[in-house]
Amino acid sequence: MRKVVVTGMGCVSGLGANKTTTWDSLAAGKSAIRPVSVSPQGQRELSFAGAAAPAVTDALDNLAARYEDKQLNVDLFSNFAAAATLEALEDSGVWGDAAKLSEAAIIYGNASGGNAAIEAGYLRLFLSRLNNVHPLTIPRLMNSAAASHLSMLFGIRGHCLAIASACASSAHAIGEAMHFIRSGRSSIVITGGSDASLTFGSLQGWKALQAMAPDMCRPFSIDRKGMVLGEGAATLILEDEEHALKRGARIYAEVAGAGSTSDAAHLTQPNAERAAAAIRAAHADAQLDEDAPVLFSAHGTGTRLNDRSEASAFRLAYPSRSSGHVVIATKSAHGHMLGATGAMEFVIAILALTKKLAPPVLGFLGPDPECDLPLALEPVKLSCHAAVSASFAFGGLNSVLIAKIPNSG
């Protein structure tokens, strides 16, 4: 079986316009979450007031400097994807190699599609009572718009599609990309995910679920109040190890395994047994013993239900209490980036492994007896060689990824 490695990474979010600024913010314990007020354009009497983690204002600057406005005439979720992918491609060294890019594949996740495009259309129709919408409404909102945008901007002509599995979309995308390379169907796959859901309608939808915290995302903490939305994208360049070594590429980590399960139970209530089954499946795929110390990047949304269920899943999957695992939950810093969040957290987990530092869980008010986990409440030095990144999405869709850094056992 072919080994799959990560040779490039990029990300944009509230923490930064690239992985360097993102990591610096994380290591410094900074959170991008802040109070926001969002109204539809020209409709001040309608507003969402709460907390969110909007992308940094320079998130698209590098992209805009390289491409013309006409090429970037898409929904924000597609341009977030492009900004993260531009960084990842440059990082990987395949940027500018038209032949390699032409043969590459794209498997890219998102949960929500073009929220702004949808809402702009509805505003015209139902509020302005106009009888038409912008002609690019459909091509901007479709879930595959980001994948197509990447293909067109960067000249990637192989297998190209979008994966949608709510908040596990990009984790599933990375797992599928790993299998795609393992099976020999491509030597390079551009994968990850993006979402831009800080629009009035989307925020109201999440608020209606009563899952939103008013101020801060506090994963696994006592008195946690819920999730906080973020936005952005994260991209990884996955490559057949042999192909990467042949061209002398820098290798960040091996994508060693992926496990996924479905709860087959409830749209919003998670199931600890099936989440634990996904963790076990990932370990089996990666041939990594559950007792080996790992960095565990939790889904950690900060909702009462998710965190309690996830802590149960963790105890089921890792029954030994002496394994020395370290748990991080970075949604407390970048917010819940929905279809981008699995990829964002996988990128962060790989950075943490390579830098040998676990970024702290933020907003923690005190332990919850139902969430007894070995949390990194301060930056923790790491000596482990593997990271497990968990995504447990609405609809009961679970996806767990495992990365190993070189020389790991």
Added chain:
Amino acid sequence: MNVERELQTIIGNKVKDPLEAGTKLMDAGLDSLDVIELAFDIEDRFKVQLPQIGAELISFTYGDLCRLVEKQLEAKADDALVAPAATISS
């Protein structure tokens, strides 16, 4: 309203250099989707309806497009003059 100047602003989103009256839109680099979007922007900005479906505009010159918009604006003005009378008579 200076139709020509407004049109240049709208087309400026797609084409950097100002267009000559005799330049065909397709020769200026606009594709079928661009002209549909252009028609939408023109209708929004001038509050007129263009009789052609957007895609047909691709074979228009820039001068043709200016004249078309001016014609539609005149027709709209004529309608506005007639409309109050119609309202009174009803």
